[in-house]
Amino acid sequence: MRTGERADWGSPYDEGVSEIIELCRRAREASYALAAASRATKDAALHAMAAALRDNTETIVAANSKDVAAAREAGTPESTVDRLALDPGRVDAMAAGLEQLAGLVDPVGEVVRGYTLPNGLELKQVRVPFGVVGIIYEARPNVTADAAGICLKSGNAVLLRGSSSAAASNEAIVAVLREAATQAGLPADVIQGVPGDRAAVKELMQARGLVDVLIPRGGAGLIQTVVTESTVPVIETGVGNCHIYVDEDADLDLALTILLNAKTQRPSVCNAAESLLVHASVADQFLAKALPALAQAGVTVHGDPTVVAQGKDIPEAKDILAATEEDYGKEYTSLDLSAAVVDSIDAAIAHIRKYSSAHTDAIITRSQSAARRFTQSVDSAAVVVNASTRFTDGGEFGFGAEIGISTQKLHARGPMGLPEMTSTKYVVIGEGQIRT
């Protein structure tokens, strides 16, 4: 048996297990058919799912309006309600996303490496699906279709656990997708919603051996819970405390353009910049331009004493707050920015090592040796030279699809596309070889 299996969810031969375990088992069983399915079958299923979403727009929007009404009644902020709400345009976008997946190369079956051993054994390392993937996510119901599509294309049965605030929407979407998958000859159970309360989610997180990997998508609180409470392996996604370091050899105009883009183009996302570091030798010159520009863009700066002092001399840049230790470690996801002056590139690297979430960190410099030192010494999922942090994204990286951005080091790091949703196995072909 797999280690940890029986202790956690009972013998595989047990009767009378819980609803969640039963659901996991059905996913496992369905995963065998999906793993063996050809790309043609999977793409046909994706097209059927897209068509079914469009055909059932009315039902889906009606279900969603119940969630929206309940959210408004509960006093949910309008920005959150907006993320929750579906209209025919958003349903169509979900369908288009599934069609796009159908156009991508199938990662399953790719030979990662292969050679013949001295004894004549032919060895191949081949991409295979994980098997059963659990996605635990918040708010936006479009994740339901998106995650279901990515899992299906990569050959994985999926267990979808959305937030209770989107329960009616998710239930409607899952029902439509399941029915559509069967039209392509796949078992409906390759896509399942996970019902129940927190205890049910806890059971899902402990279903080691039945669920191969869990991917949480959402805020830091959700990710923290899944990471600490799961015995199923987890791929951690998302938290981004991204830095921009303006080197002594930086083109300062270019630095300012990049900083403003990274901070303000879409401040709510994980690859937005949260912290600015400036080399002391260019601090006066850079901050004299940057502080008014940031103020004009609506950015609140939380600065170290040097930055605060500098701000006092610039009338357009008043209201600079004093940064605390906590500020440096923070993912604001708002128009806030921590800022500090550093004496050297090494001090910048040390600051990043201490405070960064290791998502994306950038240096602005004209110096080849500074760029080399920064990219070698900063150990983040993405290390950027002379460009915005906002490019760390599966779409921008050309992956065609993205299930999330891993900020951990095991299995996948950075944007995760279809290949990151697979494992591998070795296939060894012989003609009677034995070990002596």
Place this chain on the structure above:
Amino acid sequence: MRTGERADWGSPYDEGVSEIIELCRRAREASYALAAASRATKDAALHAMAAALRDNTETIVAANSKDVAAAREAGTPESTVDRLALDPGRVDAMAAGLEQLAGLVDPVGEVVRGYTLPNGLELKQVRVPFGVVGIIYEARPNVTADAAGICLKSGNAVLLRGSSSAAASNEAIVAVLREAATQAGLPADVIQGVPGDRAAVKELMQARGLVDVLIPRGGAGLIQTVVTESTVPVIETGVGNCHIYVDEDADLDLALTILLNAKTQRPSVCNAAESLLVHASVADQFLAKALPALAQAGVTVHGDPTVVAQGKDIPEAKDILAATEEDYGKEYTSLDLSAAVVDSIDAAIAHIRKYSSAHTDAIITRSQSAARRFTQSVDSAAVVVNASTRFTDGGEFGFGAEIGISTQKLHARGPMGLPEMTSTKYVVIGEGQIRT
């Protein structure tokens, strides 16, 4: 900050943390220098470590004799004492292992993929060390040098936690290796032993954010403990309930040769066969030969009713025990074998799905379609056609080094060599690109 970090081990700015956390922090600090070290430096360190082991053979063997004496006094079985015992020959073998590592390609810096994006950004995915690796292992003190060498070559600082029964040996080896690493200019703290009781190990397992990955090496009990109690990501190794399926189209002589090799050549290891499945149409013919041959090789067969009945007709094959459900799920690591007759290849695949530990499973067949069906449908780390299961091994696969055999699906699966001891990062080079 990294998710899960503060909750588990306090703020990175805290004073007065425990000895274990302090040790982890020193490893983290030392890991930066090691990650930046060239292959030449790392190979020089490996050679210095090998020379130092040889120079200090007497000290190491003397320390080991204390462990051996204590083990004998505690009534430890002589086979376990033998695994624990070091002599000059075994110390020399440890040194030779380190020298062999120096000859292997450095995985750090390998460009896994790279291309230029439409906007001109140059994207590279590059192998980087994990950072800090914890190894928790049992008995054999040679693992101390072996694991330290593999971690050093792959650029990782290592925290070594051996069993208390080898404490004196491990302490002596670690002291020698640390001193030798400094001769090549590396910080001694790239190699550290983890002292203390079970509470200390528990702290190590919870040091998420300070330790990047834990690798347990040992029996199922140890692995189970590490898997369930760690918040640090774990790579699970080792449990092998390996199957040999003799297909209806098998060359039966070849099948018997492979079965005997896989079961008896070294029954204590994880890639030894533990279970035999035979297609019903060749069962009489195959078992008539196999049961006496297994009996002669000292193998105790635990058979299903068909196998037991067949055994009764073969005088040389008496004493076949009735297999229980538990037998089918068991890694015996002894001269025991479960055996069952199946009606079809699909029944064999279903049996393997139910009971296999997904380490290594083999089919013996002359049929191309049976081989294809088996290799596609059996989802194990290694799936073998017409060869012994005993080949699933880093050395046999040509990796040059092996830290263990992963039976999980995340990050690494099957034998883990140097590349499996790394993560990757994306390096993105631009000239002012911003996102619009």
